[in-house]
Amino acid sequence: MTERKRKNTNTRRALLANEIAQAIRLRAFRPGEWLRQIDLEERFQATRFDVRSALDELAVRKTIEHVPNRGYRVAEVDMKTYEEILAARIILEKATAESVVARIDDAAIARLDALAAQFSAAVTTGSRTEQSEINRAFHQFMYSFCGNAVLEEMIWGLRDRGRGSQITVWSSHELLQKSDREHYEMMAALKARDPGRLAALIATHIIKGAPVGPAPIEPG
Amino acid sequence: MTERKRKNTNTRRALLANEIAQAIRLRAFRPGEWLRQIDLEERFQATRFDVRSALDELAVRKTIEHVPNRGYRVAEVDMKTYEEILAARIILEKATAESVVARIDDAAIARLDALAAQFSAAVTTGSRTEQSEINRAFHQFMYSFCGNAVLEEMIWGLRDRGRGSQITVWSSHELLQKSDREHYEMMAALKARDPGRLAALIATHIIKGAPVGPAPIEPG
DNA sequence: TGCAACAAAATTGGCGCCAATAATTTCGCC
DNA sequence: GGCGAAATTATTGGCGCCAATTTTGTTGCA
Numbered sequence A, B: 001m002t003e004r005k006r007k008n009t010n011t012r013r014a015l016l017a018n019e020i021a022q023a024i025r026l027r028a029f030r031p032g033e034w035l036r037q038i039d040l041e042e043r044f045q046a047t048r049f050d051v052r053s054a055l056d057e058l059a060v061r062k063t064i065e066h067v068p069n070r071g072y073r074v075a076e077v078d079m080k081t082y083e084e085i086l087a088a089r090i091i092l093e094k095a096t097a098e099s100v101v102a103r104i105d106d107a108a109i110a111r112l113d114a115l116a117a118q119f120s121a122a123v124t125t126g127s128r129t130e131q132s133e134i135n136r137a138f139h140q141f142m143y144s145f146c147g148n149a150v151l152e153e154m155i156w157g158l159r160d161r162g163r164g165s166q167i168t169v170w171s172s173h174e175l176l177q178k179s180d181r182e183h184y185e186m187m188a189a190l191k192a193r194d195p196g197r198l199a200a201l202i203a204t205h206i207i208k209g210a211p212v213g214p215a216p217i218e219p220g
Numbered sequence C: 001t002g003c004a005a006c007a008a009a010a011t012t013g014g015c016g017c018c019a020a021t022a023a024t025t026t027c028g029c030c
Numbered sequence D: 001g002g003c004g005a006a007a008t009t010a011t012t013g014g015c016g017c018c019a020a021t022t023t024t025g026t027t028g029c030a
Helices: A011-025 A037-043 A048-060 A079-103 A106-125 A128-146 A149-162 A173-191 A195-209 B011-025 B037-043 B048-060 B079-103 B106-125 B128-146 B149-162 B173-191 B195-209
Strands: A064-067 A071-074 B064-067 B071-074
Touching: A011 A048, A037 A048, A048 A064, A048 A071, A048 B048, A079 A128, A079 A149, A079 A173, A079 A195, A079 B079, A079 B149, A106 A128, A106 A173, A128 A149, A128 A173, A149 B079, A149 B149, A173 A195, B011 B048, B037 B048, B048 B064, B048 B071, B079 B128, B079 B149, B079 B173, B079 B195, B106 B128, B106 B173, B128 B149, B128 B173, B173 B195
Parallel strands: none
Antiparallel strands: A064 A071, B064 B071
């Protein structure tokens, strides 16, 4: 009766899908770029069948887009959808504040402090992808205390989808520093056990991290 | 320049996936039941390949579950996950209240009134699936005015996932009547342009529609 | 020189076959 | 007669092949 464990998500397909998803996250493939199956099977040492399965999965997850008889390309999200994604993220991520404050313990707060410090360091010395990964780790660890796996999953799905926009996440060094500062403000709210303040900070963090105003130009 | 339309979601796969999803929604296949590929290709007159593609898609959407070398079965959501889904639904559906109130027009309110009346009728005369479909139509139409397609999509994804639980949605006739009454209370809040009240009603509607207390026993 | 039609190459995508694995039945032994 | 092991059957799943389609390149004509 104790043997209902093996809920194995299909090993190979999901594995490759995540590899490709990560490559997209790291901007190895840029929004709008075509993903040729032949290139992928060579790059990831996979069979054509696995590549196609993985691409199908990513298409369902809206990470990429499928055009019949043309292939798959990294999803480009238009401005309207991007704003919808941000609005949805604000709703979901704000909603974690209360339970995160309630459940997080001192050890976890210490670990978050360390991650915030890591981000501070990366702001000056690290590469763009390092900054991104540390930032991700910070928020992922914080949200993991909300006690709702379904919610978490949706948040990360949305964050991934948002990458497909033209908006550069930290378009200037000032914004990067602002993000850095806000991390510490969140830590303060956490330590003060103030969920309302944390929620407010999360909202501005999401909005300010991606400025809607002057859209930076992306060279083709 | 006007020809960037054909974002054709893969026709056949998605079509079959939705057919199967609907069958699951209508309880033609019950949670935990195995979906044999041979049966499906006969039932839906599709090739084995299409069946498998559709099943993969549904597995990514968490409507069904894939067990390697065993096949696909309708997802069974455990109690913990079910509560997480409800919590997430409350967050998302409440969040629509403000913009729905702001955007909905009188014609739409009239149409919603009609749907509420249809549901009232179905409470006494209709079948369980009729009730379910009308209820779905009511909420779908209402939420369609929130102006955020991403949000809507997530809401319907969660509602579908929730079907996999052991909980019977309207476990008694009283709960069905309660749902009916609440629809009219929502209409009143809409007409009064009171988003706060609407949000509160949505929350209780979700909680009360699926009682957590006395879990009804399902014969194996 | 520009444009259109045609030909060649490259890429995607449907599908059927058969090996691998699990479920079921049968058979033999205790 | 009950239990376990081996054989049989059923089902899934990996994969390669080739047709359909699109893109690129070329040629001929105005």
